Amino acid sequence: MAKEDFQERLRAILTKDPRYPAIAYAFVLESLERTMRGLRRDRCEGEARHVTGKELLEGIAVLAREEFGLLAQGVLAAWGIERTEDFGEIVFNLVEGQLLSRRDQDTKEEFRGGFAFAEAFGRDYRIDLRAKPSHG
Numbered sequence: 001m002a003k004e005d006f007q008e009r010l011r012a013i014l015t016k017d018p019r020y021p022a023i024a025y026a027f028v029l030e031s032l033e034r035t036m037r038g039l040r041r042d043r044c045e046g047e048a049r050h051v052t053g054k055e056l057l058e059g060i061a062v063l064a065r066e067e068f069g070l071l072a073q074g075v076l077a078a079w080g081i082e083r084t085e086d087f088g089e090i091v092f093n094l095v096e097g098q099l100l101s102r103r104d105q106d107t108k109e110e111f112r113g114g115f116a117f118a119e120a121f122g123r124d125y126r127i128d129l130r131a132k133p134s135h136g
Contacts, residue, residue, distance in 0.1 A: 006099065013097040020090055024079040028060065028090045032100075035059030050103060053110025056091070057084055061120045072121040084114030 014022060035056055039049050051059075064072040080086065088111025094100040 001099075009097045009099050013093050013099075017089075017093050020080050020086070020093075024076075024081060025090055025094065027063070027079075028056075028087060028094070029099075031060040031063045032056055034063060053088065053091070053106070054114065057087060057111065057114035060087055061115060064121060070122050073117050076117070076121075082117070084111050087111050087114070 010022060010025060013025070032051060035051050035058070036049075038059070039051065039055065064076065068075045076082070081090075085108070088108040091100065091111070092102075092108055095102045095106075
């Protein structure tokens, strides 16, 4: 697909559903690409393997931790993403905008309750500032 065509389709998605910024869509697409690369070993003789909602959510969590570390939950919240269902909305907007394809059995339900953001992104992580460095 030509870059101009992609951008035009993405603009149409953003106009129709302004809940999420373009960067959120780019992040989901990058997560999908990385997830697919990770699953390449499972491909059958040149046939692309379909990525499930659960697999994509796992890829999203990994990429968010890698890219944003302990700030991941805050970055996603700034993009309007506060639950895994938001990723499903983004994916299905991309499908409706003909930037992704889907199988008949693919549903938004696959994204419901995928993971707890606090657990996935280390919200409960604490640094003990009272710990004294050892001088050996």
